[in-house]
Amino acid sequence: MTRQKELDRLHKEITECEKCPLYISRKNPVPGEGSVTAKLMFVGEAPGAREDETGRPFVGRSGDFLTTLISGIGLSRSEVFITSVLKSRPPKNRTPTRSEIEACRPYLERQIEIINPQIIVLLGGVAVSSIIGPWKMAEAHGKFYKVDKCTYFITYHPAAALRFPTFKDVVKADFEILKQELR
Numbered sequence: 001m002t003r004q005k006e007l008d009r010l011h012k013e014i015t016e017c018e019k020c021p022l023y024i025s026r027k028n029p030v031p032g033e034g035s036v037t038a039k040l041m042f043v044g045e046a047p048g049a050r051e052d053e054t055g056r057p058f059v060g061r062s063g064d065f066l067t068t069l070i071s072g073i074g075l076s077r078s079e080v081f082i083t084s085v086l087k088s089r090p091p092k093n094r095t096p097t098r099s100e101i102e103a104c105r106p107y108l109e110r111q112i113e114i115i116n117p118q119i120i121v122l123l124g125g126v127a128v129s130s131i132i133g134p135w136k137m138a139e140a141h142g143k144f145y146k147v148d149k150c151t152y153f154i155t156y157h158p159a160a161a162l163r164f165p166t167f168k169d170v171v172k173a174d175f176e177i178l179k180q181e182l183r
């Protein structure tokens with residue numbers, strides 16, 4: 001089976017998933033989108049209202065900011081892969097629970113396995129703590145971490161950067177570091 005077929009099959013599985021109660025309130029599951037051969041994978045927290053309506057990741061205001069950051073490093077959305085820890089929206093955008101994260105984690109692990117990206121960019125504290133453990137964002141951002149066979153890069157979630165203007169410059173500076181690494 002080709003990697004694309006494997007990814008399509010996994011995403012079909014996600015669209016039918018009822019492994020945690022979030023399937024009841026979601027309008028659409030949001031498996032993620034982008035290239036199956038992407039060198040860069042971006043992982044956010046969970047779908048928000050716009051993502052839930054459209055079934056696409058990062059399409060709201062923070063998505064626009066992420067798209068700008070991605071073009072700033074010389075890539076387009078179709079050349080990377082964008083997803084989140086949870087594939088269904090928590091009601092009122094509340095923080096994902098531990099059990100929701102555990103239920104959904106295998107999907108992200110399989111996406112990582114199929115795509116095998118060079119760098120996985122963790123966007124915000126929930127992505128970081130769900131995947132590589134609890135780190136202090138203020139100390140951890142802007143750096144690369146090798147954990148098992150994967151290389152991770154940590155930065156703040158674009159939504160946080162939009163809420164707090166000081167984070168915006170920090171995120172932009174982090175993406176410059178990422179750009180240098182990709183050269």
Ligand code: SF4
Nearest residue numbers: 017020023087088104
């Ligand atoms: S959040 Fe994940 S585990 Fe929960 S229903 Fe959605 S796809 Fe399934």
